[in-house]
Amino acid sequence: MEQNNSGHEPLSKTDGSLPDADELLSMADDPLADWLAAPGTTSPRGAAWLPILAIVVSVALLTGAGLALTKLRKHPAPGSGLPAEPTVVASPGSAWARDFPVTTKEDLDGVCRGWYYPQSPALTSPAPHPVMVTVLDEFFDDYRYQPGSVDVPAGTAKSLRDAWQPADLTKTQIVACVDLAAAGKSLGTCKFTKPKPTTVAFAEGVYKVTAYEVATGRKLLDVRVTGAGKDCPILTFVPAEGEIVLHSSITDRQLYNQLHALVER
Template sequence: MVTLGVLLLLACTGLVGGAFLLRAGADDPAEPVPATWPSTTTGSPPAPDPTGSAEPAPQGPQASDFAAAEITDLNNVCDGVLYYPQSPKRAGKAPHPVALLIGDTPGGQRRQDNGYYYDEGLSKQVERIWAAEDPKTVQMVACLDRVSTGATIRKCRYDDPKPDTLTLLKATYRLRVHEVATGRRLLDKTLGGDDQACPYVVLVGADKKIYAEVSDRSLLAALRNLVKR
């Protein structure tokens, strides 16, 4: 609707006349509101799941891809790093061949004891049972580690290659026996160093200390049932 404003002007100059000025009103229609269309934006990709994590590293000894090549490889079984599925299991009829590895120093490489079994006999057949040289025939590995030392037992004097005196100390050992093919523990036993005589031959360290060892008799007694039954 348009509202008209009228302005009437009269001028008297001897004549009567009029003029009309017309002004348009302000009630014009409002400007149309622009149309709003649905957004076609799909949004950002979903964030990755913050709870996701890498697969945990496997725990415990792992199966070796290769057969043991040397007797010293069986240290991996002692240390709980590897076992050797290619080796024969401790199963079937006795005897069950074993290799004895002795650790003289904590964390050091163990060495094979090739002479502890002599009370069982000296034949090659006996050797293959108690101190086999071929790791592929060994069913069990016995791991003997010195775990603590004690008081002085005595002084041991040696003359070759030059006069020297060493201190013989008490010692305690841990004997563990594992099945080579699976790593399964068959025995875990503490043994005292019951051989307290001065050894005939020794390896001398800078501290000039030597340690009582587990006697051959005690080792055979600990292993006999596992080997012969």
């Protein structure tokens, strides 16, 4: 069976059909496997911090966009009986106070759009300060998703480790927003074999990492980081018309280096 240049088998099922989104997620490599790899080196499993899971058809783009619009909605106050409203995008500088507590990951996504939640715990409490990382999708620019966790160094105390993957969303104190800001130098190309041989340009991804206090909307961090994850993704979107450029991914190690002082001190 042919492989792409990242060493992954092309995606197809035994009956020749393409897998759906849920199956793609179950087939992806563990994105946390390269914690100990030095920046810029190849992961032993070819894992990437930002797995881009998609299929090469225009219909998939439309379906994904519909899913994004469904997920990004404002939540009315519990018990109000009011329907959810379409999301209104605002800059973090024009933060809006929400009059209800955080209950979902989508609520926390809103912190990257300018919302804040006065009912959330403030950073004045002792460390650790639970953090939620939320990533702006490279292809659907209205959709954010949360990685399962940020892998941390071996030997980190459990109380600190748990702060990187809050089990109770209501206790989240920091939201870290990861947004692709620009493309850096060319890294060559990525080759894919299914549904037909395709070559896609590959370049450095320059990411804006911004952290906010959930309770106040106060900006805690604003930096740019060049993604050190330089393995080609397992899958990508290739539109029916036009060209795309894939980007190197930001790694867990890079996120930890930028955020640990906020989370653990």
